[in-house]
Amino acid sequence: xxVRIDTDLCAGFGICVGIAPEIFKLHEDGYATVLxxxxxxxxxxxxxxxxxxxxxQAISLSGDSLTG
Ligand code: SF4
Numbered sequence: 001x002x003v004r005i006d007t008d009l010c011a012g013f014g015i016c017v018g019i020a021p022e023i024f025k026l027h028e029d030g031y032a033t034v035l036x037x038x039x040x041x042x043x044x045x046x047x048x049x050x051x052x053x054x055x056x057q058a059i060s061l062s063g064d065s066l067t068g
Contacts, residue, residue, distance in 0.1 A: 001039045001063035003047050007031045009058035016050040016059060023047055032058075039063075 003023065005016075010031040016024040017032060022043060024032045039047050051059035 001041075001044050001047070001061060002037070003034055003039055003051070004060045004062070005032050005034055006058045006060065007033075009056045010054075011056045011058075013055055015053050015055065019050040019053065020046040024050065 012026065012030040012032065014026050014032070017026050020043060023034060023036055023039060025035050027033045048061065051061055
């Protein structure tokens with residue numbers, strides 16, 4: 001699974017970073033960036049949760065192993 005952040009939408013709430021710090025990092029410019037190219041299977045649930053909870057809906061997921 002891959003994850004992408006739309007930096008036009010991201011408002012830097014940092015919720016994704018709080019949920020999955022292995023995957024997301026808050027950039028000093030005020031938006032989040034993705035640290036990995038491919039999300040490890042064991043972290044897909046967390047990333048899905050982060051995407052659901054992002055207030056700006058800036059996180060998009062792709063790939064064929066989406067869960068939950
Ligand atoms: S939760 Fe959404 S708006 Fe907040 S930093 Fe992450 S991607 Fe950006």
